[in-house]
Amino acid sequence: MTRPRRTGGGAAEPGLRDLTPEHRLRRLELTVTRRLDGLLQGQYRGLLTGSGSEFAGSREYRPGEDEVRRMDWAVTARTTTPHVREVDADRELGTWLLVDASPSMDFGTAELDKRELAVAAVAAVGFLTSGMGNRLGAYLVQADRIRRFPARGGRKHLLALLRTLLAAPRADADVGAADPADRSAAPVGLADAIESLHRAVPRRGLMVVVSDFLDGLPEDGVGEPTWERPLRRLGRRHQVLAVEVTDPRELELPDVGLITLVDPETGQRREVSTGDPRLRDRFAAAALAQRRLVEQAVRRAGAAHLTLRTDRDWTTDIVRHVHDQRRLIGAARGRPRVGSGGGV
Numbered sequence: 001m002t003r004p005r006r007t008g009g010g011a012a013e014p015g016l017r018d019l020t021p022e023h024r025l026r027r028l029e030l031t032v033t034r035r036l037d038g039l040l041q042g043q044y045r046g047l048l049t050g051s052g053s054e055f056a057g058s059r060e061y062r063p064g065e066d067e068v069r070r071m072d073w074a075v076t077a078r079t080t081t082p083h084v085r086e087v088d089a090d091r092e093l094g095t096w097l098l099v100d101a102s103p104s105m106d107f108g109t110a111e112l113d114k115r116e117l118a119v120a121a122v123a124a125v126g127f128l129t130s131g132m133g134n135r136l137g138a139y140l141v142q143a144d145r146i147r148r149f150p151a152r153g154g155r156k157h158l159l160a161l162l163r164t165l166l167a168a169p170r171a172d173a174d175v176g177a178a179d180p181a182d183r184s185a186a187p188v189g190l191a192d193a194i195e196s197l198h199r200a201v202p203r204r205g206l207m208v209v210v211s212d213f214l215d216g217l218p219e220d221g222v223g224e225p226t227w228e229r230p231l232r233r234l235g236r237r238h239q240v241l242a243v244e245v246t247d248p249r250e251l252e253l254p255d256v257g258l259i260t261l262v263d264p265e266t267g268q269r270r271e272v273s274t275g276d277p278r279l280r281d282r283f284a285a286a287a288l289a290q291r292r293l294v295e296q297a298v299r300r301a302g303a304a305h306l307t308l309r310t311d312r313d314w315t316t317d318i319v320r321h322v323h324d325q326r327r328l329i330g331a332a333r334g335r336p337r338v339g340s341g342g343g344v
Contacts, residue, residue, distance in 0.1 A: 025162055028123040035315045036124060058083040069236075094151060094205030095129045096238075097122055097138040098197050099165060100190060100245075103264035104214050106170045109249045110311035117310050118210045119165045121243045124318055125208050126158040136161070137201075140168060141193040141211075143265075148200070187265070190215040194230035198237070207234055209303075210243040212250075213294045215265075221289055224297055231301040240303035244294060247310045251291070252284045 058072040061082035075083040099122060105115045112120070126136055130153070137151030138161055149161055190211055197207065209231070216226030234240055253274045261270050274280060298305045306321045308314045 024166060025159055028120060028162065029127060029159075031120075031315060032124050032127040036128060036318060058085055060084075093129055093134045094201075094203060095125065095134065095136050096151065096197060096201055096205060096207050097125060097136070098193055098207070098209045098211075099138060099140050100193075100209075100211035100215075101140055101142050101165070101168050102187075102190075102215065103143055103170075104212055105245070106264060107250075108247050108310045110247065110309075112310045112314075114212055114245045114247055114310060115168075115170070117245050117308055117314060118243075119162060120314055121208075121210050121245070121306075121308060121318075122165060123158075123162055124315075125241075126161070129206070130155065130158060139193060139197050140165065141188055141190065142168065143187055146188055146193055146196060189226060191225075191227040191230050194227055194234055198230060198234045201238070205238055206241065207238045208241045208243060210245065212245050213242070213298075214290075217290060217293060221286075221293060224300075225293070228297040228301055231298070231303060235302040240301070242298045242301075242303045242305050244298075244305065244307045245310075246291070246307065251287045253280045255280065 058075045061071065061076075061084050070084040072083045072085045099118055101115065101118075105118060106113060108114055108116070122138075129136065133153060135151040135153045136158060138149040140147040140149070147164075149164070190209075190213070194209065201207070213225070213227070218225065231240065231242070253272070255277075256274050258271060258273050258275075261272055262268070272279065295305060304321075304325065306318065308317050
């Protein structure tokens with residue numbers, strides 16, 4: 001559901017879904033180029049600084065933060081202290097987007113639904129990483145298939161990709177009316193999609209996974225999600241950003257009486273009395289545990305984690321994430337380095 005925004009004069013401004021596809025693209029482009037580009041100043045505007053390949057010195061190894069494959073064995077042997085190599089950011093970046101368009105993304109109770117917020121995230125990544133010879137490709141994960149879009153450069157390619165995402169078919173509004181056994185096509189899981197992306201892109205680049213990460217979570221809350229290991233394997237070769245999309249009603253239930261909840265993935269229905277405060281408390285506790293499970297799995301996989309909510313300003317969340325990443329990188333680079341000559 002998309003709710004119109006109020007302008008300063010009290011008039012309702014149309015929401016993203018109320019606009020034509022071309023007007024949606026124009027609004028997204030203006031939002032990114034005016035708000036994000038204006039706030040993210042610097043030589044590189046991207047969401048993450050690429051690790052690159054040009055040697056830029058060495059520094060001491062930090063357990064739990066650095067990858068063993070980046071060890072500088074020559075400096076380690078000379079100083080008898082473990083060191084890792086540092087490299088300058090590449091000026092050309094290959095970016096791949098894995099966008100979750102499964103039925104669970106067709107949900108929202110704020111200004112945007114999760115699918116629209118995912119498109120906004122894709123627009124931000126695309127416009128911020130475009131230029132300077134960068135190329136952008138995408139995997140669109142739908143309920144029964146994965147659509148692949150080859151990596152290309154240029155504004156036209158990005159706009160065509162955004163049009164496809166906006167036009168992608170949504171789940172049937174009456175999804176619960178059909179018997180799940182009647183669905184012949186096997187569903188495509190997030191883990192399978194990440195594994196497919198890992199196999200298809202051997203060259204190091206930036207991988208952005210946009211999803212609610214609800215697929216593959218353990219039912220009892222114990223264990224790891226099915227997508228954690230593929231995400232970890234992806235992170236061994238690439239730089240990975242996990243964009244988690246959530247809605248406030250997934251975190252807590254309002255007191256609105258008797259409601260019918262429908263699982264968009266399976267069509268299963270259940271009537272719930274939201275007037276019961278104990279039920280609302282249990283729901284909120286379970287939702288919090290679920291989000292913590294996702295956060296911990298993303299961290300264990302070594303990916304950067306950006307959370308966007310349909311009831312918050314997504315541009316502000318992106319700017320805060322980028323500034324946090326730059327601050328961490330700046331702090332790491334501000335520590336003493338050991339160069340190739342062994343001097344500090």
